[in-house]
Amino acid sequence: MLTDFAEVVSPGSADERLLTSVDWDRLPRHLAIIMDGNGRWAAQRGQPRIAGHRAGVEAVRAVVDTGARLGLGALTLYAFSTENWKRPRYEVDALMRMLRKYLRLELDEINRQNIRFQTIGRIEALASTVRSEIARASERTASNTGMVLSVALNYGGRAEIVDACRAAMRKLQAEGKSADELSEEDVERELYTRSLPELDLLVRTSGELRISNFLLWQSAYAEIYVTETLWPDFRRVHLLEAVVDYQQRSRRFGGLKLVANAK
Numbered sequence: 001m002l003t004d005f006a007e008v009v010s011p012g013s014a015d016e017r018l019l020t021s022v023d024w025d026r027l028p029r030h031l032a033i034i035m036d037g038n039g040r041w042a043a044q045r046g047q048p049r050i051a052g053h054r055a056g057v058e059a060v061r062a063v064v065d066t067g068a069r070l071g072l073g074a075l076t077l078y079a080f081s082t083e084n085w086k087r088p089r090y091e092v093d094a095l096m097r098m099l100r101k102y103l104r105l106e107l108d109e110i111n112r113q114n115i116r117f118q119t120i121g122r123i124e125a126l127a128s129t130v131r132s133e134i135a136r137a138s139e140r141t142a143s144n145t146g147m148v149l150s151v152a153l154n155y156g157g158r159a160e161i162v163d164a165c166r167a168a169m170r171k172l173q174a175e176g177k178s179a180d181e182l183s184e185e186d187v188e189r190e191l192y193t194r195s196l197p198e199l200d201l202l203v204r205t206s207g208e209l210r211i212s213n214f215l216l217w218q219s220a221y222a223e224i225y226v227t228e229t230l231w232p233d234f235r236r237v238h239l240l241e242a243v244v245d246y247q248q249r250s251r252r253f254g255g256l257k258l259v260a261n262a263k
């Protein structure tokens with residue numbers, strides 16, 4: 001509610017104006033963001049790509065805080081894809097270092113905001129130093145009841161579907177059933193996002209019109225919002241703009257009748 005923003009939003013600001021336009025009964029249950037444009041942000045300033053990633057951490061803080069205050073059910077952030085290993089080693093290392101630092105510095109605040117932290121993706125492939133920081137944050141926040149913050153790390157939508165199909169098939173086999181009996185529900189139950197609400201809104205920054213292997217299954221009927229804003233420049237006002245835009249969409253899910261957004 002509006003009062004949750006009282007301490008951070010100044011009267012008469014663009015944030016406040018947008019907050020008064022938010023329909024609090026039709027918030028996206030699950031909002032996911034493809035955080036893109038860090039390299040271009042740095043290049044525009046004649047800085048190395050890593051400076052863009054560092055600046056991007058401030059945007060992460062802003063959206064996590066805003067998502068929690070809005071009362072979103074789930075916020076999922078695409079931080080590292082299964083394809084991002086193609087980048088130079090020093091860039092990959094820098095991203096992993098920043099993730100660890102973010103978790104160390106932000107864990108108290110995340111916990112204070114009643115956020116439950118988790119990762120999605122094949123994290124077993126990450127360095128043990130990163131995994132232990134992830135485990136610490138996940139365990140510390142496991143019983144929190146507010147927004148679920150999922151960070152997608154070594155995440156690929158295709159890998160997720162393959163992992164889910166394998167798990168679903170193993171269960172069928174154990175029950176003596178055949179592959180023909182595999183249903184959408186069986187697969188859905190094994191997705192990394194199985195504990196999360198339906199994906200309602202997918203945001204991509206930096207203007208690229210593609211999904212880049214993110215939440216392929218979940219985005220079947222998600223609303224898509226693309227902004228030209230580069231990720232390091234993304235702040236509360238941009239997230240609110242996306243939410244307000246989403247609330248003006250008419251969702252039909254293949255039918256003819258308009259379906260009210262969320263709840």
Ligand code: IPE
Binds near residue numbers: 037039041084095206
């Ligand atoms: C997004 O910014 C961050 C990650 C993919 C980790 P990019 O690094 O892709 O920035 P651009 O797209 O090159 O500007």
Ligand code: IPE
Binds near residue numbers: 036080081084208210
């Ligand atoms: C998508 O951005 C991955 C993340 C934001 C983590 P990329 O920059 O890797 O995607 P492409 O290469 O432009 O498709």
Ligand code: MG
Binds near residue numbers: 038
């Ligand atoms: Mg990119």
